[in-house]
Amino acid sequence: MALFKSLITAAMLAVPAPLLAATTIYETSGDVVLDPIFGFADYAGSNGDLSITITGALFGDVLDASLVVADAGQALLESFDTVDFDIDFSGASDTASITFGSLIGDAVALFGSTATVEFFFDPSAADVSLAPDFIFLEDVTAQVVSDVAPVPLPASLPLLGAALVGFAALRRKQRRS
Secondary structure, eight states: OHHHHHHHHHHHHHSOOOBOOOSEEEEEEEEEEEETTTTEEEEEEEETTEEEEEEEEEETTEEEEEEEEEETTEEEEEEOEEEEEEEEOSSSSEEEEEEEESOBSTTGGGTTTOEEEEEEEOGGGOBOSSOTTOEEEEEEEEEEEEOOOOBOOOTHHHHHHHHHHHHHHHHHHHHHO
16 A cells, blocks of 8 residues: 555656746836836836936837846946837826846846846826926836746756655555565
8 A cells, every 4th residue: 555655656656747936036016207208218226226227218119228226336237229119098007118138247147048128107196396397206116027038947856856755655665574
């Protein structure tokens, strides 16, 4: 009966289960300054020593932006190459996303070829009272998201686990004899 339980346990270990990598790598909260006349925007957010700074300008349908992610002043990720951008005003919390390519810095291995920055904000909280030509958005959350695929569990690990369980069952059986 003990051998049967060991075999069932080994069979359960043999079922592969993926280990999912977290997609949000960095997250900060900060403010956005928009100049709707000239199409300029700046975001500066922080979370402890972590800071995300994005500066950009919209020229027609082309966004020219830069990204700097730093920890305690040391640049972790930088890009001056905007690959794509999207703005969605359909939800309760509106979103915007900018995808950057040509990444450089110490954290490039976490991202692959591109990094996407997703912004979450409430446009009804926009403040236009400070200057009529600018829009200020407070409490904007920015998440730097990785496009790296989830890391699958190697097939050899369940087999190793099954073998170890089998050896333990055999050892237990030999001790009883």
